[in-house]
Amino acid sequence: MIEFHIDPRSGVAPYRQLVQQVRQALRLGLLREGDQLPTVKDVVAQVAINPNTVLKAYRELEHEGLAAGRPGLGTFVTRSLAGSSLAAHKGLRTDLARWLTKARRAGLDDDSIAALFESTFRDSVNEDIA
């Protein structure tokens, strides 16, 4: 089961934050097809947001084909976003952790690491397009 959180300073509408968190969990394989999403009552009791916000987020997930409501039972995940790449996650994560250790040893702080990753990521995306 997924646990939601709301960041009031993110500038992202609360219902969008919920949708993004579900998508993120699907990508990382933390949520799989058939898993149940928390009930509206559970979410509002946990993060103190308006029930309609949760309903709106779940409707959006249904619209995207990622979840479906089953009357009287709740809302369930209908599709995964991790796909066949999930098996590769573990190895990649280990590589990345090693790289991060190396970067910190070289004296990079968190912001520098994020900046370096982002700019390299952008460059590689641009190369792929070109």
Added chain:
Amino acid sequence: MIAITAENLGKRYGQRWALRHCALSVPAGRVVGLVGANGAGKTTLLHLGVGLLDATEGSITALGDRPGADTDQLARVGFVAQDAPVYPTLTVADHLRLGQRLNRHWDRDLAAGRIERLGLPLGQRAGKVSGGQRAQLALTIAMGKRPELLLLDEPVSSLDPLARREFLQDLMEVVAEYGPTVVLSSHLLSDVERVCDHLIVLADGHVRLDGAVDELLSTHKLLTGPRRATSSLPRDQRVIRVSHTDRQTTVLVHTTKPILDPRWSVSDIGLEELVLAYMSPTPRDRQTGELAAVHS
């Protein structure tokens, strides 16, 4: 169904109008944030809504009836005043017993469960508990009668951050389960953004904004561009706030249509900015000469 309506509502204390020319329409099931500077008329509006005050002019209805019309109506409306009044010489347990005796639809499990979770000592006199605990007790009694309409005057202002979050969690759980309409006044815009799906902004005794939060946010746009007079804007773009530097103009407009002028760069506005724009004094509407107000 409409939970609260007001038409040309006004309340005068002596020579001073605390509220005037107020129109409101709040659909049932909404959680309403009532926002405005001190003295804007929030408490007066809540007192009119529960029937503690009578309108000087115009009308207000709560759940389709005149507020405080009869015992049936009173049973359906819950209210907690700003200072969270309790009976100081009665114990916490006495308050729960009173709630059960005086209310037709008393939810004993909800009330007793909440008191237990909050760790309020049942044998303690209500006058001896802390300010935060007193607020929680008053709120518990109001929630326990399972009202269809719950009016709360600054319910979280005396609570510490943890108690505030717990209170909002409880309140949202009650909303998810029973679906009452809730109106809560607050200065804490981050709380309002979190829990409210409807917004009412009062300024100087007038309703400046009344509508669903989503709709209000999607119909307000912040335009920035080279300095120019706002009189050149299309008629469907209502100017809410405008500021100029020597080169740049920034305008907040209300419009339901897309912004087509390529000289503007258009951005969305957050709830806090929106509320502040309507709370601050503004120029009169250039077409009608009235203060701009938006009802949606």
